[in-house]
Amino acid sequence: xxxxxxxxxxxxxxxxxxxxxxxxxxDSASNYFPWYKQELGKGPQLIIDIRSNVGEKKDQRIAVxxxxxxxxxxxxxTETQPEDSAVYFCAANLRDDKIxxxxxxxxxxxx
Amino acid sequence: xAGVIQSPRHEVTEMGQEVTLRCxxxxxxxxxxxxxxxxMRGLELLIYxxxxxxxxxxxxxxxxxxxxxxxxxxxTLKIQPSEPRDSAVYFCASSLTPGSVEQYFGPGTRLTVT
Numbered sequence: 350x351x352x353x354x355x356x357x358x359x360x361x362x363x364x365x366x367x368x369x370x371x372x373x374x375x376d377s378a379s380n381y382f383p384w385y386k387q388e389l390g391k392g393p394q395l396i397i398d399i400r401s402n403v404g405e406k407k408d409q410r411i412a413v414x415x416x417x418x419x420x421x422x423x424x425x426x427t428e429t430q431p432e433d434s435a436v437y438f439c440a441a442n443l444r445d446d447k448i449x450x451x452x453x454x455x456x457x458x459x460x
Numbered sequence: 461x462a463g464v465i466q467s468p469r470h471e472v473t474e475m476g477q478e479v480t481l482r483c484x485x486x487x488x489x490x491x492x493x494x495x496x497x498x499x500m501r502g503l504e505l506l507i508y509x510x511x512x513x514x515x516x517x518x519x520x521x522x523x524x525x526x527x528x529x530x531x532x533x534x535x536t537l538k539i540q541p542s543e544p545r546d547s548a549v550y551f552c553a554s555s556l557t558p559g560s561v562e563q564y565f566g567p568g569t570r571l572t573v574t
């Protein structure tokens with residue numbers, strides 16, 4: 350079936366450095382790619398999304414890039430801060446209106 | 461706005477018992493989703509409703525699981541009988557439409573079946 354692969358599963362970066370999380374998807378019809386952040390004990394929360402008609406989108410320290418040809422999309426967090434520590438999920442929509450999630454990346458920001 | 465409301469937040473029950481999880485979506489949202497989250501399988505969609513009608517229940521693992529949405533402001537997910545492998549965090553989410561728009565997640569119900 351259709352799936353979304355996410356790497357790495359765990360990522361540790363020094364505070365102030367950048368973090369990059371990468372995803373690939375299989376459904377060529379996917380055209381919506383959201384990223385969610387999940388803090389301990391809470392539900393996932395949308396932090397940024399990108400649609401297939403653009404290749405890059407930025408919101409302050411967060412940016413997403415999309416390569417539709419390669420079916421790759423990535424999340425970039427610059428100038429990381431302690432509050433960025435969380436689990437991040439990429440996702441992609443399927444042609445039947447469902448959204449499928451990656452397995453998540455646990456991001457640790459080291460002091 | 462109170463966001464998506466789920467109850468209970470934690471549920472501990474014995475194998476064989478019936479479990480009912482509840483969800484109140486954001487007012488005005490037409491789509492409601494039930495997800496299950498485990499370490500092994502990640503975040504899985506169980507079922508989703510549009511305008512109170514179940515659209516896709518292909519993610520429901522077994523006949524022991526059932527979901528209802530009697531009106532636009534309330535949904536339940538029932539497990540009967542429960543088994544230890546059902547232990548997980550169950551999330552409810554809602555959105556304006558079922559398509560490519562933001563889903564708002566509730567805080568989840570942590571279910572433990574002993």
